[in-house]
Amino acid sequence: MMTTRQRYYWLAAGVLLYALYYLFPIDYRLLWQPDETRYAEISREMLATREWIVPHFLGLRYFEKPIAGYWINALGQWLLGDSNFSVRFGAIFSTTLSGLLGCWLAWSLWRDRLISLLSGIIFLSAFLVYGVGTYAVLDPMITLWMTLAMCSFWWGAQATTPGGKAGGYLLLGVACGLGVMTKGFLALAVPVIGVLPWVIARRRWGEVLRWGWLSVVVAVLVVLPWGMAIARKEPDFWHYFFWVEHIQRFAMSNAQHKAPFWYYLPVFILGSLPWLGLLPGALRLGWKEQHNDRGALYLLGWIALPLLFFSIAKGKLVTYILPCFVPLALLMARYVVVVVRAHTPRALKMLRANGYINVLVGMVGSIAALALAPVFYSRPPLWDVPELYKCFLALLAFMVWGLMGWLATRNVARRWPLAVLCPLGVALVFGLAVPERIMASKTPQQLIALTREPLQESRYVLSNSVGVAAGLAWELKRSDILLYSSRGELQYGLSYPDSEGRFVTAHEFAGWLAQHRQEGRISLVLRIDNEAQLESLPVPDNRYILGRMALLEYLPQ
Structure with a gap:
């Protein structure tokens, strides 16, 4: 006892x-898209509209x-x-x-x-x-x-x-x-x-x-x-x-x-x-x-x-x-x-084995962090050269995992609880060590922070990704983000007659832009695989690219 x-x-x-x-x-x-931005925006709209019965997402039935x-x-x-x-x-x-x-x-x-x-x-x-x-x-x-x-x-x-x-x-x-x-x-x-x-x-x-x-x-x-x-x-x-x-x-x-x-x-x-x-x-x-x-x-x-x-x-x-x-x-x-x-040797064997498993996890993670570092990896690295500090943080996190596992194997009857500290390094540095190429693709808050002023001043904001659109809506506190090219999970909500005009196809965009540009600034936020995807679009007045996300800005005419 x-x-x-x-x-x-x-x-x-x-x-x-x-x-x-x-x-x-x-x-x-x-916040990561699509899940976190989606649930953030649905609840924000609930608070803003005081609609506690019917869930809405970007102003659409969900x-x-x-x-x-x-x-x-x-x-x-x-x-x-x-x-x-x-x-x-x-x-x-x-x-x-x-x-x-x-x-x-x-x-x-x-x-x-x-x-x-x-x-x-x-x-x-x-x-x-x-x-x-x-x-x-x-x-x-x-x-x-x-x-x-x-x-x-x-x-x-x-x-x-x-x-x-x-x-x-x-x-x-x-x-x-x-x-x-x-x-x-x-x-x-x-x-x-x-x-x-x-x-x-x-x-x-x-x-x-x-x-x-x-x-x-x-x-x-x-x-x-x-x-x-x-x-x-x-x-x-x-x-x-x-x-x-x-x-x-x-x-x-x-x-x-x-x-x-x-x-x-x-x-x-x-x-x-x-x-x-x-x-x-x-x-x-x-x-x-x-x-x-x-x-x-x-x-x-x-x-x-x-x-x-x-x-x-x-x-x-x-x-x-x-x-x-x-x-x-x-x-x-x-x-x-x-x-x-x-407290028998046979009974404690499994606790020692648990420690060695964590040592192995720490070693594998550390080797992976080193192998994917830009100084060793010849192909496009997971981290770019300016992000070496992120690579170091990932290495440090897995070294902590392995170290805690190793300490747990010493005097195992007393130190086995150190296993709880193994993932602590990963938990503390995860938000800081994620490679920029992943952050730029999965966390729209980065691009929004860099382009907040033109986005806030835009009469219309469109996006080809529901997750990115949710991030825009949550950050800008507006649920009228339009969907461009892809309906995604909002296909059902867009099928209602009162949702007409909330979706613009790629084929219609040039005509839609010409018709609505006179009403004010228009921002098109896209998830892209490469910049070549932007060539088929009307030439913007301003363009911002961050990783796999791009903002095309069309000024009023």
């Missing part, structure tokens, strides 16, 4: 690490997701203003709460403060969790609701009084309802299939049938007010959202983001860094303890069934399996505490 002094030490270390990972480096990372995630993002911008951190507030807030719920569940299972605290630390420092949890997408929020659902079911299942069971199943319904309002009906997949192995093995069907109706009723009541409101304002929403965003995306042959069945295997493995060495032992110990009442089978089902479900689905994204990392963190924490307390 931990002493009071040890508990305070671990708590203080956890708070400091949390600040270094999740607070300090977030604001100086520019029915790809329900409303709750945008509410959370809008809350971040309302509380913290216009900043990169405020855009990512929803993801960070949700990831943090998911980690705290994991700590609660670990305490409920094992009544061990060290396992409980380590569960949160391992979860928040896992590579996939950190990467997605500090990136402005909706998956951290759906992970929060699914974690709350799984914790609520466990609470209800372990309760010995009718009031306790009612409370657990009621909260389960709230979590499922909020999940549906954040990302749709697939939010129900994790809690429904995740509990199946435990329910079947423990023969708890009768209890689930007796109390499950309460969860269903509560979930319906959570969704119903907004569901009826948007059906009244936009009758086509539910048809589009269910058919296109659910059936087509996940099951049909033309699903988005198609990937093979094994896609999530490397994601799961690499996402477990810097704790990858604990993965085999954690799963083995969980399987060994599946027959006891401490919930090992519950955690294994929570990992395996959603992972299988998303592997079968046609459309796949890295972020979909984020909810699986909460139970994985609990199993890893349980395993590492058992190993450390056993």
Whole structure:
């Protein structure tokens, strides 16, 4: 058992690490398109228009997701203003709460403060969790609701009084309802299939049938007010959202983001860094303890069934399996505490192996940073010569990873926690070390900062990229950015009659320009592969090029 002094030490270390990972480096990372700029702009428009029912993106109807995630993002911008951190507030807030719920569940299972605290630390420092949890997408929020659902079911299942069971199943319904309002009906997949192995093995069907109706009723009541409101304002929403965003995306042959069945295997493995060495032992110990009442089978089902479900689905994204990392963190924490307390050479071997894995990651990253440096790489380098300092920062970050891994192999029984410091260097320097050629392509804020005055004075602003258009709208605080040449994900919103004039084809542009140029300055912001793409366009009065982004300025005539 931990002493009071040890508990305070671990708590203080956890708070400091949390600040270094999740607070300090977030604001100086520019927003990446298309995801971060999209969610930033949708929530900004929600605050500006006070339209809390129907999501709009660049002033157009946007029915790809329900409303709750945008509410959370809008809350971040309302509380913290216009900043990169405020855009990512929803993801960070949700990831943090998911980690705290994991700590609660670990305490409920094992009544061990060290396992409980380590569960949160391992979860928040896992590579996939950190990467997605500090990136402005909706998956951290759906992970929060699914974690709350799984914790609520466990609470209800372990309760010995009718009031306790009612409370657990009621909260389960709230979590499922909020999940549906954040990302749709697939939010129900994790809690429904995740509990199946435990329910079947423990023969708890009768209890689930007796109390499950309460969860269903509560979930319906959570969704119903907004569901009826948007059906009244936009009758086509539910048809589009269910058919296109659910059936087509996940099951049909033309699903988005198609990937093979094994896609999530490397994601799961690499996402477990810097704790990858604990993965085999954690799963083995969980399987060994599946027959006891401490919930090992519950955690294994929570990992395996959603992972299988998303592997079968046609459309796949890295972020979909984020909810699986909460139970994985609990199993890893349980395993590492058992190993450390056993203190046998065989038991500590896996901890040492984890350290050597991190040494290897640090070495590979360092070698890659050196090999891609402009002084060694003969082809167009990842970093240009003026960016040697970025190459040095990347090298330093991976050297820290390797060094922490090596230190963790020395006196492994005491130093194994140093693994949590391995990704810290990457987390701190990522926003500063990204090569300019990538920044110029993925972060429109750079070009906007250099050309803000002509952009702000433009009567019309057009872009051939939805992500870039979203960045322009968020930075300039205007939702009337026009789309040029490509409709992208806004094809459905542009199909409405009241959206006429919001899209200009490449063929129409010269005539459109001649007609509208007399109204004021026109700015065309493009993502390009090379400058030759600009030759077919009317000659601009001014031209600015930054990497793969270009601004063509047409003055009034």
